[in-house]
Amino acid sequence: MAKINGLKRSQIARSYRSLVTELYLDIQVADPAECRARVASRARVDPRVEADALEILSKAAKAGITAGLCPTGLAASALYLASLLDGHWLTQSGAAEAAGVREATVVRQSKRLRKIVEVQRGRTPRKKRLSWSELEASRSSRAEVPVRSLA
Numbered sequence: 001m002a003k004i005n006g007l008k009r010s011q012i013a014r015s016y017r018s019l020v021t022e023l024y025l026d027i028q029v030a031d032p033a034e035c036r037a038r039v040a041s042r043a044r045v046d047p048r049v050e051a052d053a054l055e056i057l058s059k060a061a062k063a064g065i066t067a068g069l070c071p072t073g074l075a076a077s078a079l080y081l082a083s084l085l086d087g088h089w090l091t092q093s094g095a096a097e098a099a100g101v102r103e104a105t106v107v108r109q110s111k112r113l114r115k116i117v118e119v120q121r122g123r124t125p126r127k128k129r130l131s132w133s134e135l136e137a138s139r140s141s142r143a144e145v146p147v148r149s150l151a
Contacts, residue, residue, distance in 0.1 A: 032066060033057050035075040035099070043098035045079060045090055052082035059116050069109065073101040077109035081117055 005012070020027060033054055040050040056078040060066050066074060076099035083090035092110065096103040 029067075030071040032060075032069075032071040032074040032078070035072045036078065039072060039075045039095070039099045040079055043076075043079060043090060043095060045083060046086065046088055049079060049082045049086050049088055049090070052085055053078040056081055056113060056117050060113055063116050065112055065116070069112075070101060070105060072099040073105040073109050074113075075099060076101060077106050077113055080106060080110055081113055085117070 019025070036050065036053055036057060040053065053075070057066070057075065060074070060078070073096075076095040079098075080090055080092055080095040083095075092106045093103045096106045099106070
């Protein structure tokens with residue numbers, strides 16, 4: 001809009017604020033819970049993770065820490081924390097990409113939301129690695145190949 005009118009963004013923002021105050025308009029702030037569904041569908045997360053993210057966002061709203069924050073970044077952070085709680089695979093970079101925000105935004109908002117939600121610090125849950133005995137057992141059950149011992 002600024003390019004079309006040949007004005008600076010700050011001038012348009014100042015005019016917008018003055019119109020809102022002079023006309024006593026009540027402008028609704030974007031709700032992160034509304035952004036959650038869009039980010040969840042882009043990230044292809046489980047519906048349980050999406051439900052847990054909604055619960056996290058409602059706790060954050062009750063605590064009053066959502067004011068003035070990027071709603072899509074907050075929704076992505078809630079989805080990331082909910083995936084940690086449920087043991088699903090969603091990284092901070094994956095959540096950020098699905099929301100269209102920077103990874104630093106998800107990191108910062110996750111730290112803020114961790115104060116409300118009990119999430120263990122650490123990495124994203126990894127897939128279970130098989131022990132050597134389990135690996136050898138799975139190989140022998142698939143094909144009848146003798147296993148050599150290292151003696």
